[in-house]
Amino acid sequence: MKVHSISSALLYLLPLVLSYPLIKGRHNDTRTDPHPAADPQHNASGVPDRCTDEGFGAITLDDDGVIHYFRGDTVWTGFQGPPQLINESWAGLTGPIDAAFRNHNEKKPQEHQRTYLFKGSLVWSYFAGKLVTGFPRLISQEFPGVPDDLDAAVECHRGECRTDSTIFFKGDTAYIYSSGEQPPVKQRHWPLGICTAAVRWLERYYCFNGINFTRFDPVSGQILAPRPLDSRDYFFRCPGRGHRHVVRQNVTLASIINRCSNRSYDAFSSDDASRTYAFRGGWYFRLDSSKDGWHPWPLNHTWSNLQGVVDAAFTFANRMYFIQGSQVSVYLSDQIYIPVAGYPKAIQEEWDVSGVTAVDAAFTCPHSSDLYLIMGNKLILVDLTTQKRYGEDRTIIHTNLDSAMCNTHGLYLLQGPIFYHYKNVEELLSSRKAPAPGDISSYFLDC
Incomplete structure (x- = not known):
């Protein structure tokens, strides 16, 4: 017999359960610590620390479904992976990374599940851990109509958007790119404001600003949560944070x-x-x-x-x-x-x-x-x-x-x-x- 009740403990959750989006907040430069570390991006041992309030320049899943967090020359993998230099796992590329996304286009197998990383005016494409032949290329060649020096990018699947497409962010403008459309890019004001990183994860769309994130509707840009959340409580493990306890x-x-x-x-x-x-x-x-x-x-x-x-x-x-x-x-x-x-x-x-x-x-x-x-x-x-x-x-x-x-x-x-x-x-x-x-x-x- 099934019992129709739920414990109040179920209102508490492990990281990511409350993954409602945040409006990007600026990094808070006010410090109460009278003895700040020499470099706030590193911990006491000098190792880059993803749990600082710096946030990330880009976030994406790769073709195996593993999430990557990019900041400066460093990338972190998964929920608790250690820091690595970007060029150790992404051949031919050094940081900082402006934007990244995992492409979804089943009608174009040569593009489907490729991971794209953007830096300045160039874009790199990777599949199965290897740089795709012919890359890096100019963004203007690979994605005509999309500007250089992006803030963020995220793929949008058919059914969640009208067609398989990519949303590129620069300032408060979104560039919706669909390779089968003419023209391929539609430009619009984005109500979310600036996204410094973006990611699609389990059919949900997240806009990051610094360490904060907000969940949004990829079609309307509508914010789907009442307030911003801190990614350290939901997306990766940080000492003394989260709900796993x-x-x-x-x-x-x-x-x-x-x-x-x-x-x-x-x-x-x-x-x-x-x-x-x-x-x-x-x-x-x-x-x-x-x-x-x-x-x-x-x-x-x-x-x-x-x-x-x-x-x-x-x-x-x-x-x-x-x-x-x-x-x-x-x-x-x-x-x-x-x-x-x-x-x-x-x-x-x-x-x-x-x-x-x-x-x-x-x-x-x-x-x-x-x-x-x-x-x-x-x-x-x-x-x-x-x-x-x-x-x-x-x-x-x-x-x-x-x-x-x-x-x-x-x-x-x-x-x-x-x-x-x-x-x-x-x-x-x-x-x-x-x-x-x-x-x-x-x-x-x-x-």
């Missing part, structure tokens, strides 16, 4: 946000855009974004006002549905998830399903209007175009399921730490013996 002190929370804890998942869902989610205890993981790392997020980070345990989740007609106890909530799925007015509603108010006040699992399959509700070992069919129950309820060989998900690879029924895979619903209904189980953690979550 709360996780260590709370065993329940730690097991929820540890994807490999073998704690059962409450729901799985995959939509028509191939976005796949695993839900557990008021949190979720994005399964299809593992190349950007595995990170838990609270539900309301993506679906505003949604919290607590999700019993089932599924998509239909560009909408995502969540069932929690006897209630259904619906969100429009576009560039961001937008709550539909009038929800939540009771299950029996949303669909003509008398006697159904809660479910163990629910799923839809791609390009189908059939909704399957699972209660115990009963399979109930609803036509989502009419909102009506139809056909006879069917009996399946499984009971006490936690979740179900149907995608282009088939139907998955999840129970505790294991799952059962069927080719389709028909195979499930005809089965008299369960297939060999698989391990959820290793199969779906790379544990």
Whole structure:
């Protein structure tokens, strides 16, 4: 039985959970320390320190999904990697770096997943750790219409922007570059102000100014958080900062946000855009974004006002549905998830399903209007175009399921730490013996 409550400890989170954007703040030059270090960018040992308030000149993920932070001649890698000279890991390049981004353009394989680094009037391109032949090049040759001496850059994916594109920042102006458009660059005033670095991470867009960051909408430039945040509390490890100590002190929370804890998942869902989610205890993981790392997020980070345990989740007609106890909530799925007015509603108010006040699992399959509700070992069919129950309820060989998900690879029924895979619903209904189980953690979550 699923309990619909959430511990107050879940309001505290490890770095990045509250990754709402910041408006860039200027570096504060006021010091109360009467004996300042000779160089504020270095620690007492003289080693460059990413935890100072200097911030970064550029931030990007590489083609392996590893994040890099550039400042001066130094680059830091990942959540806690040591400082390195830029030319030790990026051949032929020295700092400081003005801007950087990881390109996304599946229609152009020679550009897709390349990492671009900008300095002055030149741009370097790297793939699989090597400098691409023909680089460095003039920015004006590689990206016609984009100015030199950039402040920041970030890629924007089709679906999040109208088309695969790159947003270049210089001062309070944004240059939106789309290689397939004519002209390729659209110039606009950017309401965020100056971005000294920018990065796209797990479908979220961040503008940095010094050590602060702000999350923004890549289309409108709208700020998506009430106040700036300090990147040292969210993006990388710094002594005495962040929220990880709360996780260590709370065993329940730690097991929820540890994807490999073998704690059962409450729901799985995959939509028509191939976005796949695993839900557990008021949190979720994005399964299809593992190349950007595995990170838990609270539900309301993506679906505003949604919290607590999700019993089932599924998509239909560009909408995502969540069932929690006897209630259904619906969100429009576009560039961001937008709550539909009038929800939540009771299950029996949303669909003509008398006697159904809660479910163990629910799923839809791609390009189908059939909704399957699972209660115990009963399979109930609803036509989502009419909102009506139809056909006879069917009996399946499984009971006490936690979740179900149907995608282009088939139907998955999840129970505790294991799952059962069927080719389709028909195979499930005809089965008299369960297939060999698989391990959820290793199969779906790379544990």
